[in-house]
Amino acid sequence: MSNPDDPIDVLALGNGRYQVTRGTERSIAFAVAGRDTWVFLDGRTYVVSDTPDGSPRRSRIDEQGALTAPMPATVLTVNVAAGQQVKRNDVVMVLEAMKMELPIRSPRDGVVKAIRCEAGELVQPGATLLELEGNVEG
Amino acid sequence: MTSPRPFDRILIANRGEIAVRVIRACRELGIESVAVYSDADARALHTTLADVAIRIGPPPAIDSYLSIDAILAAARQSGAQAVHPGYGFLSENADFASACKAAGLTFIGPPPEAIDGMGSKIAARKTAIEAGVPVVPGETPTDQSNDAIADAARRVGFPVLLKPSEGGGGIGMKTARSDSDLVETIAQARREATAAFGDGTLYVERLIEQPRHVEFQVLADHHGHIVHVFERECSIQRRHQKVIEESPSVAVTPSLRQRMGDAAVAVARKAGYRNAGTVEFLVEGAGDSARFYFLEMNTRLQVEHPVTEQVTGIDLVRAQIGIAAGRDLPWTQKDLSQRGHAIELRVYAEDPARQDLPQAGLLLLYREPSMPGIRIDSGVTEGSEVAVHYDPLLVKLIATGETRDAARMRALAAIRNYPILGIRTNIPLLMELLEHPRFIAGNVDTGFLDAEGDTIRARLSSSPSPAVVAVAAAAREVGPTVAARGTRAKSIDPWSSLRGARV
Numbered sequence: 001m002s003n004p005d006d007p008i009d010v011l012a013l014g015n016g017r018y019q020v021t022r023g024t025e026r027s028i029a030f031a032v033a034g035r036d037t038w039v040f041l042d043g044r045t046y047v048v049s050d051t052p053d054g055s056p057r058r059s060r061i062d063e064q065g066a067l068t069a070p071m072p073a074t075v076l077t078v079n080v081a082a083g084q085q086v087k088r089n090d091v092v093m094v095l096e097a098m099k100m101e102l103p104i105r106s107p108r109d110g111v112v113k114a115i116r117c118e119a120g121e122l123v124q125p126g127a128t129l130l131e132l133e134g135n136v137e138g
Numbered sequence: 139m140t141s142p143r144p145f146d147r148i149l150i151a152n153r154g155e156i157a158v159r160v161i162r163a164c165r166e167l168g169i170e171s172v173a174v175y176s177d178a179d180a181r182a183l184h185t186t187l188a189d190v191a192i193r194i195g196p197p198p199a200i201d202s203y204l205s206i207d208a209i210l211a212a213a214r215q216s217g218a219q220a221v222h223p224g225y226g227f228l229s230e231n232a233d234f235a236s237a238c239k240a241a242g243l244t245f246i247g248p249p250p251e252a253i254d255g256m257g258s259k260i261a262a263r264k265t266a267i268e269a270g271v272p273v274v275p276g277e278t279p280t281d282q283s284n285d286a287i288a289d290a291a292r293r294v295g296f297p298v299l300l301k302p303s304e305g306g307g308g309i310g311m312k313t314a315r316s317d318s319d320l321v322e323t324i325a326q327a328r329r330e331a332t333a334a335f336g337d338g339t340l341y342v343e344r345l346i347e348q349p350r351h352v353e354f355q356v357l358a359d360h361h362g363h364i365v366h367v368f369e370r371e372c373s374i375q376r377r378h379q380k381v382i383e384e385s386p387s388v389a390v391t392p393s394l395r396q397r398m399g400d401a402a403v404a405v406a407r408k409a410g411y412r413n414a415g416t417v418e419f420l421v422e423g424a425g426d427s428a429r430f431y432f433l434e435m436n437t438r439l440q441v442e443h444p445v446t447e448q449v450t451g452i453d454l455v456r457a458q459i460g461i462a463a464g465r466d467l468p469w470t471q472k473d474l475s476q477r478g479h480a481i482e483l484r485v486y487a488e489d490p491a492r493q494d495l496p497q498a499g500l501l502l503l504y505r506e507p508s509m510p511g512i513r514i515d516s517g518v519t520e521g522s523e524v525a526v527h528y529d530p531l532l533v534k535l536i537a538t539g540e541t542r543d544a545a546r547m548r549a550l551a552a553i554r555n556y557p558i559l560g561i562r563t564n565i566p567l568l569m570e571l572l573e574h575p576r577f578i579a580g581n582v583d584t585g586f587l588d589a590e591g592d593t594i595r596a597r598l599s600s601s602p603s604p605a606v607v608a609v610a611a612a613a614r615e616v617g618p619t620v621a622a623r624g625t626r627a628k629s630i631d632p633w634s635s636l637r638g639a640r641v
Contacts, residue, residue, distance in 0.1 A: 008604055008605050008608045010608045010609055010611075010612040012612055012613075012615075012616050016503045016559075016613075018609050018612055018613070020605050020608070020609060022605060029605075029606075029609045030503055030505065030557035030559060031503075031559070031609050031610060031612070031613035032502040032503045032559050032560070032613060033610070033613040033614040033616065033617060034502060037610040037613050037614055038502060038503070038559035038560060039559075039602070039606050039609045039610050039613065040503075040557035040558075040559055041603075041605060041606050041609060042554070043553070043554035043555070043565075043566075043569055044566060044600060045557075045558070045559065045562065045563070045565070045566070046600075046602045046606050046610075048602055048606065048607060048610035070492075070495055071495060071496060071497065071498060071526070072498050072526040073526065076329070076333075096333065097496045097498075097526050101326065101329070101330060102495070102496075
């Protein structure tokens with residue numbers, strides 16, 4: 001068994017394979033470094049990012065109130081218009097990817113400042129879908 | 139089959155793992171395989187593996203894999219004698235089967251009349267009733283207005299399922315639990331039906347709660363012989379799409395198996411069925427007293443066909459090709475038996491920790507496990523680009539063992555040793571499911587994943603341990619060598635992979 005004080009030793013075996021040794025415990029990991037670093041260890045996959053906030057693919061609202069696309073998708077419907085009041089969890093638009101509908105819900109109460117996409121448009125991850133104004137704490 | 143090969147050249151009107159599966163069957167039989175591909179698949183595994191590959195259009199399926207004209211032109215160009223449709227896309231399109239016939243091509247599947255008869259849920263139910271097989275209450279309103287659909291839903295009773303009449307595979311299927319959900323659910327079901335099948339006609343059906351999904355594989359030749367090849371249980375589903383399938387089903391006793399198998403054969407016979415098909419049932423309860431209802435018949439090879447192959451020793455694709463060539467079934471019902479247990483895991487390109495969000499991207503690293511009792515049916519390889527245009531199914535892992543638990547433990551050992559990097563997959567969810575007490579006990583129904591999904595998913599997010607961080611640091615030192623290979627592949631001209639298209 002290993003204990004938390006044991007040093008972790010990583011040996012590159014080539015072709016993305018790594019031997020991880022800690023105390024008497026050994027396992028094989030796989031990893032690829034790119035814009036993010038992907039690691040596979042003990043049946044789990046991790047994305048280790050240099051930026052503390054993680055990947056830009058997350059569908060969330062930023063400090064400026066911009067709601068972004070979580071993945072490449074087609075905009076199916078836009079259910080709100082600029083100037084409209086929305087409540088938290090209102091479906092503001094519906095995206096479609098891989099034959100599945102993906103409802104995009106408002107993360108908080110607010111007013112739609114601007115719509116940045118239109119129905120039928122193919123959007124890329126991180127693309128701004130719409131902007132909200134109102135209390136950021138929500 | 140020692141006789142001469144049934145065909146010289148077969149065109150596979152599909153992509154992904156099923157195209158690869160059929161290409162391999164052709165290769166074993168000494169038949170030349172012709173792949174078709176969209177621009178998104180110019181370097182895909184099926185495109186590069188086939189003897190001949192022909193471009194059929196741009197990425198959207200409607201302009202490529204769903205284009206009858208483009209596929210028939212490819213068949214003409216390649217000199218193929220037969221077309222295997224796989225599953226999905228045009229596999230259950232009677233017009234396509236007819237068009238193949240008119241073009242002098244053998245369609246490796248049922249006759250257009252049987253596809254039509256079983257593709258329409260109204261006609262399929264009628265056939266089942268005529269064959270003396272019980273059905274679930276439901277209807278397809280002749281008046282397809284939203285009001286008439288809502289009235290039908292109230293007649294059938296809540297909870298109610300709205301499904302595309304032309305559909306299959308759970309695509310576009312929606313549930314309404316009360317009157318207040320109805321308006322939004324009808325609109326959503328209609329949109330998805332139109333988008334996926336080009337037809338917004340809806341079927342309204344009573345949802346039977348806590349049923350098991352048990353289906354029977356049938357094979358019918360052109361000489362009046364029909365057999366069933368036993369059952370598959372497919373109760374682990376999310377959003378009505380199957381995730382884990384197995385054979386045999388723990389709920390099916392020998393006497394129930396006999397009755398359901400007879401019912402499946404009776405439906406196939408009544409439908410004038412030929413080739414491989416699957417009769418789906420809902421099962422309420424378990425054991426000899428369980429009740430079963432005919433759900434629908436899928437007039438094609440199923441995604442989960444490997445579990446049947448693993449427990450019966452029969453190659454269903456080979457059987458399909460033999461039947462299409464006019465051969466007799468090589469066995470009678472009494473020649474067939476089940477041995478051991480097989481479990482199939484569907485590996486999807488989606489993130490189970492984030493509401494199963496579909497994933498797209500480059501497979502930076504992809505290493506298949508190789509161990510006893512493990513079969514991998516894959517549509518991808520290292521460096522493959524997973525596109526947003528198609529179904530998120532990447533690969534199927536099938537584990538076979540002497541007992542259900544042996545198969546389950548093999549599946550778990552293999553899936554834990556299956557690195558796929560560059561996109562998220564549902565592998566963490568599959569691992570949790572294989573270790574879930576209800577799955578271990580075989581105590582599942584089609585609502586299992588909907589009921590337990592959130593609890594299971596809550597366990598999935600794990601922050602990187604110090605060991606993971608150390609490996610990441612080592613990988614950054616080594617540099618993006620594995621990634622670089624994928625990046626370089628991107629600059630290849632799609633036309634350069636058009637090898638053999640001159641045939």
